Amino acid sequence: xxxxxxxxxxxxxxxxxxxxxxxxxxxxxxxxxxxxxxxxxxxxxxxxxxxxxxxxxxxxxxxxxxxxxxxxxxxxxxxxxxxxxxxxxxxxxxxxxxxxxxxxxxxxxxxxxxxxxxxxxxxxxxxxxxxxxxxxxxxxxxxxxxxxxxxxxxxxxxxxxxxxxxxxxxxxxxxxxxxxxxxxxxxxxxxxxxxxxxxxxxxxxxxxxxxxxxxxxxxxxxxxxxxxxxxxxxxxxxxxxxxxxxxxxxxxxxxxxxxxxxxxxxxxxxxxxxxxxxxxxxxxxxxxxxxxxxxxxxxxxxxxxxxxxxxxxxxxxxxxxxxxxxxxxxxxxxxxxxxxxxxxxxxxxxxxxxxxxxxxxxxxxxxxxxxxxxxxxxxxxxxxxxxxxxxxxxxxxxxxxxxxxxxxxxxxxxxxxxxx
Ligand SMILES: *Cc1c(COP(=O)(O)O)cnc(C)c1O
Ligand SMILES: [Zn+2]
Numbered sequence: 001x002x003x004x005x006x007x008x009x010x011x012x013x014x015x016x017x018x019x020x021x022x023x024x025x026x027x028x029x030x031x032x033x034x035x036x037x038x039x040x041x042x043x044x045x046x047x048x049x050x051x052x053x054x055x056x057x058x059x060x061x062x063x064x065x066x067x068x069x070x071x072x073x074x075x076x077x078x079x080x081x082x083x084x085x086x087x088x089x090x091x092x093x094x095x096x097x098x099x100x101x102x103x104x105x106x107x108x109x110x111x112x113x114x115x116x117x118x119x120x121x122x123x124x125x126x127x128x129x130x131x132x133x134x135x136x137x138x139x140x141x142x143x144x145x146x147x148x149x150x151x152x153x154x155x156x157x158x159x160x161x162x163x164x165x166x167x168x169x170x171x172x173x174x175x176x177x178x179x180x181x182x183x184x185x186x187x188x189x190x191x192x193x194x195x196x197x198x199x200x201x202x203x204x205x206x207x208x209x210x211x212x213x214x215x216x217x218x219x220x221x222x223x224x225x226x227x228x229x230x231x232x233x234x235x236x237x238x239x240x241x242x243x244x245x246x247x248x249x250x251x252x253x254x255x256x257x258x259x260x261x262x263x264x265x266x267x268x269x270x271x272x273x274x275x276x277x278x279x280x281x282x283x284x285x286x287x288x289x290x291x292x293x294x295x296x297x298x299x300x301x302x303x304x305x306x307x308x309x310x311x312x313x314x315x316x317x318x319x320x321x322x323x324x325x326x327x328x329x330x331x332x333x334x335x336x337x338x339x340x341x342x343x344x345x346x347x348x349x350x351x352x353x354x355x356x357x358x359x360x361x362x363x364x365x366x367x368x369x370x371x372x373x374x375x376x377x378x379x380x381x382x383x384x385x386x387x388x389x390x391x392x393x394x395x396x397x398x399x400x401x402x403x404x405x406x407x408x409x410x411x412x413x414x415x416x417x418x419x420x
Contacts, residue, residue, distance in 0.1 A: 004065050006030040006209055009314065017065065019125050019200065021207050029314050030209040032065045049220060049257070055079065057113055057217045063253065064117055064217075065210045071124040073149045075106035077116050078217055082225040082376070087344040088357070093364045096374040098231065099341075099357075100218060102381065103349050107140045107168065109300075109381035110243060111204060113218065114211035115141035118202040121210040123149050127200035131156070133190035135183050135239070135300050136165025137381055138204040143174035154199065156186040162299055162350075163388045182294045183239075184306035205240040205303075206311045215246025216253070222376065223254055230260050232373040233324070233363075235267040237355040237380050238277060239303035241315025244268055247378075248318045264376075268319050268326035269359035271296035271352075275328035276305050277312050281319065282326075288312035297331045297389060300352030300381060325368070329358040335393065337361065338386075341379065348383030356380070 004017035010028025023030055050059050056078030058064070066072055081101045089097035102110035115138060122130050129152040132142040139155035146153035155169050159178035169176050179186045187203065194201040204211050222231070230251065236244045244266055254260045270278045273296030280288040291304035305312045319326055329337075331351075338354035341347045356377040363369040383390065400406040411418055 003035045004067070005033045007033050010310075020209065021201065027310075029206045029310060032209055032213055034063070034065075049259075050224075057116055057214060060217050060220050063213070063220070065213050066117065066120040066124055068124060071120050073120045073123060073145050074116060075112065075144060075148055077105055077112040078221065080104050080221070082222055083345070083347075085345050085347075085377075088340060091340065091344060092357075092361045093371055094360065094369070094375055095372050097360065098226075098374070098376045099345065099347060099379050100222060100376055101347060101379050102218075103347065103353065103379055103383070107137070107144045108385055109137035109141065109350075109353075110215070110218070110378070111137045111141040111381075112145075113214035114138075114204045114242065114246070115145050115202065115214070117214035118142075118204070118208050118211035119145035119149055119151070122151065122200040122202060125200060128152060129154070129197070129199040130202045131190050131194050131199040132201070133157075133183070133186040133203045134161075135302060136161040136169070137300055137385065139174070139176070140165055140168040140172065142202050143169045143172035146174065147172050154190075154193065156190040156193070158183055158186055158302075160299075162386055164385050165299075168385075182306075183303045184290070184308075188307055204242060205308060206242050206245065206314060207308070212242040212246045212249070215243050216250030218243075218378075219247050219250025219254065223259065226374075228260065229374070230262050231264050231376045233267055233360075233369060233375045234264045234378070235269050235356040235360050235363075235375060236378045237298070237301050237352055238268040238270060238315060238326075239301040240305060240308070240311035241268060241277065241318075242311075243378065243380070244315055245318055248322060263322055266319050266322040266324040267356075267359060267363070268315060268324070269355045270301060270326065270328040271298040271334060271355055272328045272330045274298070274302045274304060275326075276309075277316050277319075278326040278328040280312070280316055280326075286313065286316065286320075288316060296334075298334055298352040298355050300350065301355060325363075327359045327362055329355060329362055333358045333361070338383070338390075342383065347379055349379045350381040350383055350386040351389060353378075353380040353382075
């Protein structure tokens with residue numbers, strides 16, 4: 001494997017790929033560079049994109065920053081379905097709607113991709129303890145991969161995170177540290193603890209430059225699943241936005257390899273109650289303001305970006321470069337879409353994951369997209385992550401007596417036209 005380097009996205013300074021987070025010189029976000037050029041000019045055959053002897057995400061190991069095979073930590077992540085959603089598409093007025101179903105990942109969210117890479121890299125650096133700040137899903141992923149790698153794991157989470165996510169983290173055996181206030185508080189405290197105790201920080205914002213490389217494997221998979229076609233639009237629920245950054249990077253690499261000729265337009269999807277990126281986009285700004293009070297059910301994207309605003313700026317830059325947009329939707333629209341995804345497509349996702357399809361619905365309703373454009377919505381996490389929210393939303397009826405009369409009466413209440 002060729003030598004990896006890190007390049008600052010702001011000042012361009014290059015450094016050796018070490019346990020670095022932000023740029024030493026200017027504090028900018030770092031990007032991984034590989035020892036080959038992805039355009040194939042210096043001899044990388046295109047067929048090397050994929051190694052068929054490996055599974056899932058690790059098929060693409062040549063484009064991932066883990067140098068030695070024995071350091072790879074895997075729970076069989078990746079290789080998720082890309083499904084055509086014709087019933088939902090019809091309801092939204094979209095003829096070519098697809099769902100990239102990340103609810104199927106080992107811990108139930110796409111965070112397994114960035115985390116598999118970050119934990120493998122932590123192992124490569126010889127770390128014995130990792131730490132993450134998370135709204136829940138990245139914490140569950142870090143806890144699971146740390147368990148598989150035999151590392152100690154601390155997860156700093158907002159105390160109000162969904163019960164299912166907090167439970168999952170504890171069952172994987174991580175030290176869970178609930179912190180009051182919103183996600184940015186957990187982020188700041190994890191920075192402090194990582195520095196003070198020398199733990200490796202695998203937080204999945206743009207802080208750890210290795211994790212975002214895992215996100216880009218989604219593009220490689222979709223490239224195959226769409227038989228080398230590029231979708232017109234990709235709609236992604238975003239917090240800080242590394243998922244969007246990674247997917248866009250993946251497509252850029254495919255283009256520079258000459259495998260595709262156009263790039264998708266990237267859409268950042270947020271909830272009205274926490275939408276710093278959508279607000280900046282709407283106002284035509286290139287820099288975001290941190291969000292004030294967070295008020296949304298979409299816990300996975302409840303990131304006010306306080307103290308690391310440049311993450312939002314960086315994501316916004318990719319959205320604009322791609323000719324895309326950033327939009328937000330209300331909690332009512334999100335909840336209705338979560339029900340539609342489940343009842344029309346059989347895809348049970350957490351509220352945060354429904355934000356993308358809710359934004360696609362808005363794009364269609366507002367004429368921002370043609371009916372015949374191809375749109376992929378990322379469905380980023382499982383409905384099992386939001387059991388408490390959905391149980392409150394759809395309360396169970398009182399139990400029936402175990403009698404035939406009670407059953408008949410119940411059925412007739414559902415459909416009075418059924419004959420006795
Ligand atoms: C983390 C998360 C997101 C947002 O991803 P970022 O890459 O942090 O912007 C979206 N959906 C779910 C379910 C998440 O857990
Ligand atoms: Zn710099």
